Each structure stands twice: as C-alpha cells, then as structure tokens.
Amino acid sequence: MASPRSKPSQKPNVACIVDEVAHLDVGQIMVSTGFKQFDPSVIPQYGYGRLDNVVTGLEFERMLSSTGPTDGKILIDGEAPRAVAILHCVGSRDENFNRYCSRVCCMYALKFAHLVRERTNAEVYQFYIDMRAFGKGYEEFYSRILDEGTTMVRGKVAEVMAAPDGSPGKLLVKAEDSLLGVRREVPVDLVILCPAMVPSDGSQELRQLLHLSQSGDGFLLERHPKLDPVGTASDGIYIAGCAQGPKDIPDTVAQASAAASKMLGWMARGEMTIDPIKAEVQEERCGGCRVCHALCPYNAISWVEDEKVARVEEALCKGCGVCVAACPASAIVGSGFTDQQIYAEISGLLAV
Template sequence: MSRIGVFVCHCGMNIEETVDTRLVAKTLKEYPGVVHAEDYDYMCSEIGQQKIREAIVEHNLDGVVVASCTPNMHQETFRNAAEEAGLNRYRLEVANIREQVSWVHSDRQVATEKAIRMARAAVEKVRGDDDLEPIAVEHETRCLVIGGGISGIQAAVDVANSGHEVILVEKDPSIGGHMAQLSVTFPTLDCAQCILTPRMVEASRHPNIELLTYSEVVKVAGFMGNYEVTIRKNPTYVDTDKCNLCDKCSEVCPVSVKEEFNEGLSERKAIYLPFEQAIPSSYVLDENACLGVKPIRCGLCQDVCDVGAIDYDMAPEMITQKVGAIIVATGYDLYDPSHLTEYGGGKYPDVVTSLQFERMVHPSGPMKGQLRRPSDGRPVKRIAFVHCAGSRDPGRHNPYCSRICCTYTAKQALLFKKGVPDGVGSVFYIDIRTDGKGYEEFAQGIISGKRIRYIRGKVAKVVDEGDHLTAWGADTLSGKRMEIDVDLVVLAMAMVPSEGTAELAKTLHINVDENGFLKEAHPKLRPVETTTAGVFIAGTAQGPKDIPDSVAQGSAAAAKAIAILAADKLSHSPEVAAVNEELCSGCGICATVCPYDAIKIERSGIAVVNDILCFGCGICAASCPAGAIEVKNERHMQIEEMIGVALGSEK
C-alpha cells in the first residue's frame, strides 16, 4: 500500500478564487493510498517547500503530488525539496490546477471537481512511479557561432575567453557584418570601424577561435552537448595565406559588378577585396561574376599573380565538426526598397536607403565623404529623410518598429549638416522613438542645435522632376499639405531577417516568429534561448536592435553556451522510452515514428532506445502494436489508471 502526500496550492487567489482548495485537500485525504493532504497559500515559498520536506519525513511518504501551477514553473522546485527530504525526485508529480483549471474556468463547483479529478489522476501516476536516476551525458566542449557580425564576434570572443574552442562561421568573405559599413555610431559618434576592427582582429587572432568565412552551415544533427554540424566552405579561389593584396588581379579583371560593401553605389571586379579592413585579409574570386573558372574562360588574374595565390581548382569543402552548443547571430538585411514604389525605391537613383547613405558619407566610401547625387554627381544641398520606410506598416509592409531608425536618422542629419553647413535637412517622422541610453539627448540636441526641420507626417509620394525630386508630405501638426523639393531622399528602411534565416532555422530545428525573426524561448525570461536545448540566438536575427543590444545578446548567448560547455557532465531526464525485449517483434514502427531518431532496430531484431536522444514524448509507446515500448514512469498501466479517475471512476 502506497503512502502518498498531496499538497494543494492556493497560488494567492490565482487558484483559490475558482477552486475550493480546502475541499480538494479534504477529498484527496480520503483517497486510497493518500496518508497526508493539506492546502497552503504558496507551495513554491520556502514555507511551502518545508511542508513537503516535513511531511515526507513525518509520514514516511513514498510519493508526493503537488496540485499547483504548470510543472514548467515549479516542478523542479518541488522535486528538489522532495530530494532533500530523501524521496526520489521522480516520485513527485505536479497536477496543473492553475493553467488547466482555475484560469480557464469560472464555475467554482465544476472547477473544484475538475481539480479533484486531476489531483487523483496524479496520485494514480505517483502510485506507479519507480525510483529513477538522471542520466549523465558526456558532451563536446566546443561551440559553433553562426554569423560574424558584431553580435557573433562578441559571442565567439566571450566563449573563447572562457577557454573553450569556437568555430565562427560567416557566409560573406569577411567578418564584420553591417557594422563595418557604418560611418559613425550613435550616440557617441565613434567611427564604427575604429571600434569594430579591434574586435575583428581579436576574433581572428584568438587561439581558441577557428574562423570559417565564405562558409555556410548545411546540416545539423544531434542534441544539446553533442551536435554534429556540417559546414560547406565555398571556394574563394584565392589562397588567403599567399595573397599579398597587390591588387594586380583586380586591375586586369575584365568583369565589373555592383559592390555589395558600398550597397551598389560603386563597382568592383569579379576578383576583389571585400573592403580594406577585411578579415581574412585576402582577395576573393566571385564565381558567379567571373567569366568562368570551370573551364577557365579568361585566366588573366592567375597570369598576373606573382605569388601564385590563385587556384582555379579550389572546390567546395565539406567540414564536419562536433560541438556542444550553437549560437546563431545571422543578423539582418534591409527591406527591399523596390517594394516602396510610391517613393521610387530601387528606381530613382537619388532615392537611397539608410545604409547607402552611410556609405555616401563615409570618408572612405564611394564618394570619399563628399555628398553627391548618385544620378548626376551634383552636390547635395537638400535632403528629405523619411522615417518608417517599410516599418510600422501592417497594411502593406512590416508591422513592427525597426527601433534604430529614429536615432540614426538624427545622426545622418547631423553628418549632412556637418558636411554641408548651408544644406537643408527635412525629416519626415510619425513618432520619434529614441529609446536607448543617451539617445533622446543625442537626437534632441541635433534637432535643436542643428536646426533640422522635423515634419510630423509621412511622405506619401516622391516625384522625379528631372533635376530634383519632390516629396509630397503633410505637416499634421499645422494641418498643411506640403511639397518640398530636394536633391536626395534617404529612406530609413525597415530591418528584416537576413536572407536564408528561415532555411537555417529549419536546419537547426528552431522557430521563427510571424515576421521571420528567430524566436526566443520566452520573450522576457529566456530572450537568447530557443526551444531547442543548446541552441542560442543573438543580435538582429532575433529582432531589430542597435549595436549595444546586439553585443549584450552576444555575451548573454555566450554565457548560456559556456554553462553547457563547462559542465562536467550534462544531465538528461531518465523519463525515456524503454523496450520490453520479451514483447518486441522488431517491426520497426517505433523507429519510424520517433521524431528524434532515438530508436534503432538492432541486428538481434529488437528495438533499442538511445536514452540520450529520447525526450520521452511517448509517440513510440502509443504506436507499438504489442505494447512493448513504454516511457519510464508513464507506463500504460499508469496512464490507464489516470484516464480512469480523470473520467470519474471510483477507486
């Protein structure tokens, strides 16, 4: 005969308001096998936990049921308390009478009856529970970081500094991400490259970091602590170590294409240096732009290369690595401006994106910092900056706020006024959201100090008038329509997840939100975790954010990853599937339905479960025609009993 204790939590008024907890406790006390039952205000409090510990000792309990909130919240708390009192932790079960009862019902009598039945069902489960021990799992101590922007670099350096090896994978030929393109950063006006490049160098020189640029993660298998990743390293056709950056190859190359680093404002050759501070510091041959390497159609670059760095035989390389944790920091792209047809985005050359403007004002950008119209090269005297271009537009574009545009537009207006003191800057805004530390003071200082004209209204249309553009706006504060003539229109484009985010999320078995950004496990309490254990997210891949937040998330994800990498052994729940070898016929249905690939049919003709891969979901148990496979502590008999009492059968 079992000796079970039942504890019913009021959760303040959360449960008590709809469930008569005293009646639940009183009824359960009469239930067969229950030797102790009580109700209390907050079972999760230290006093509540002490009640569990005392009752276990006093009544020599062999099982405990806590009827309270969801087991996701406090099952661990209660199990720890039970363990401290000498009870095997897997003999404690939680009946969820908050989320599944009090919060979803209003009739107190019916809710109380349901709570009683759920508590009884939990008692039936505990009655059948065995003592179990957590499974200790060996794990890898290396970390994979996907994405070499500022967030990924920060994560990689932090993990590497903790003494763990890191593989930093970057899709582009250089690390640095979008931050490398920026002119200066708000609100301090630091030159972006001056603060970024030391980090890039640190990442590339760190003895614990292996840098894989021009590479993509193509396959991920395994589980927390033991992932096996396959990375495709695309051929650059240039030996990084041999290349001495002489630029001869680029000079002779006959092919010109738009230069990505300058957002298409300039051209580069098919063989090119991504940008001056690129890491690795080497030329790269763009296979798509090149006239042909297989077979060689041109070969001029190889002819002029004195050091023999160019190798047309280079092939994609598949690299397989074992890692314990994965950090995803794949960043953002700008929303395609050609979607904004009313502004002539992607059509009028003098309607540029915010990133293009960053390159235009950059001292080493395509215009050497001299602001000129991309169309005819005339100096820019009048600019209209348009906030929320593609953001905050649930009707046609993206519903969310891209967060950084208000502050960087103020910065860009300042840079414009610095370069062109007699220039006229007009900023069309809906609201000004400068939420970061020091950002409000920064933006307001520019608005008042530089006499920038802020117009509260969104531009409806940009008209090309030949030698200038006309922006149609409205000043909603004075109620006047206005048309202003400008030389340049700068669109503060929305941030969207970088290309390939959705495919990568699929590869990693992690979720994306309704806007395609990587989804966190909990919006407030688990912001850098995903629902896949051991995979973490950081930076703008998770949602629009500025540099400090991206860096903070990089460090946060690193801390989470280090906790796994530094653990002596990882603990895995013993509540996994087990096979009754006497009954198993080796039909293999369980192996087919297992979502975790945890079951194999061995040569002996029976199913064998890999405990570490198994998450105890029970699909195999439900599908086995012979009832030969069951989840520990969730055996068929237990579940049958639970269903019975839940449906009202009496003991």
C-alpha cells in the first residue's frame, strides 16, 4: 500500500540537510521551536497505529505533497478512496488529554476536505465538536466547503473499526450526531485524525536553560498576553509561533515579525534600559547563608567569596522579590521599597 507512513522514495540529486552545532555570541534570542503533534495512539478507539488507513493530519499533508510518497495523489491501496472521514479535536478540548483548543485544526480539516473533493470523487465527512472559523476569510472558506458537498457531523467519534465483510468501505466510523440526536455508522476508506498541537520535544530543557516560564498548557509564557505577547520575563529573549501556543501561519508570521522588529529596535539603539526596581543586599546584614543565591530564577545573585557576602547583578535582576522574601536576615530589600519607605508612604497617605 502506498501509505503516507511509508518511507519517502529516494530521489536523486536531493540536497541533504546535515545538523551542525554552531557556537555564536549573541545579545538577543528568539525562541521559535514550534510544536509537536499529540500521539493519537494513546486514544485506542481511534485505531491509529492499529488499523491501516488511519492517518494523522501531518501524514496526510505528506500524501498531498508533490514530493511525498504518492506524488501528491490521494491513494489508498493504489486506488482513490470513495469516502474519507476527518476527525477534529483528537486530544484537544479533551479533559483527559489537553483542555485547550489547538486553533488550527478546524481550518486545515476544511482545507483537506477541499483537496479531497478536488483530487478525487470521494464523499467527505467531518466529525467536529464546534467549528471555529475565526480568521479573515475563514468563515467564507467554510461556506465554500459546505457548498462543495462536505457532510458535517456534529459529534465526537466513539470508535473507528475495521469494516465488516461486505461493507462498502475499509473502515467503519461510529459516532453520535448530536444535532440530529441519532447514532451514525459511516463506512469510509480513509480516516484522517487532527491531533492536538503540544509543546515540541526539548522545549522544557530550553525553557530551563533560558530561565523562561511556561503557562498551564506547557507552552512558553509571554511577558504579558495583551501588552507584550512576544516578550518574556527575561530581557532580550523573545518567543514566536507555536512555541508560545497553537496558532496558524499568519499569526506565527505576525508574531515573529513583531519579535524581530523589537530585537532590531534594541540593536539600533545600541543600549538597553532596565527597570528601576531591583533587589539590593545590605551587606553589613548578610549572614552568608546563600539562600538567595540558590533561589534567584535569573542567576542575578553572586557569592563574593573574599568578602563573604551575596551581591546582586543589577542588569540581570528583575526585581521579582523572591530573595527579599527568602532572606532569613532581612538583608535584601527592593531598591526604593525598603520597609521604612513603605511605612512612610502609608503614614503619608493616612495623614491626608
């Protein structure tokens, strides 16, 4: 069978990309390490890895590609399929796996429907929970797919199984149609799963290396969701694309362009401004316990062995206050925010 999971054919004169480790001295970093596809085999009822002709969206993209194993033809066992099912939200919007919406699946599922209709005479069934056609021109594209004759079934699929003997298809998709309130059994030749987007391999190690934070879904956390969606809590480190969360190509490009222009802005200026609120060690009170040194998330506190005191590197300190709260000798204060200054402010307010 010409499957999108089979190895791509070896074509002559294809340039080989070889990994290379490069050591570069840089002042700023954009992290754009993208996403990984959720492994749908952990949902056994969908049959991925167990049943032939159940493929993921990325595998179907390979089949669509003119450089893919079928030269862009949609073929199952050498023949065009008669019916194709596309399953949305595989591992997304699912309390058991990932609660978030992966944002791109509805639209690429519609793109698949269009391409299947264009390249074959197959019937296309889309099994969806909610349709999210949120972008410019997306709703219009959805209407076009409906006009092209794609059947939309609102409901989660219960099971994909091998078709019984005598069935018109190779697979049987069992689902509940929640709009009509009926159970459906649809024979198809190909099932395309739309798995969740999850953080890419290695993103945790990179996050720890660069002292970045992550949001509840495991993607990298931006400095501010509205006012600084490409910055991070570490100055000079920016995030773009699916490293920050699931998104499509237009949003990825917009975010990467924003991050690049911020970086160019700093390079054109030639100097950095830093926030005025910093931690400050009152060295005469420092007992040398080094609790602050171990806790600082930005590596901004160094231990001065000769003087037996901790010292804050102003350019690295973000004024987060972790060391201020942790110091058992109360030797660290926020500059401009000593206890005496805060009490004075309160007294001043109460005096008015």
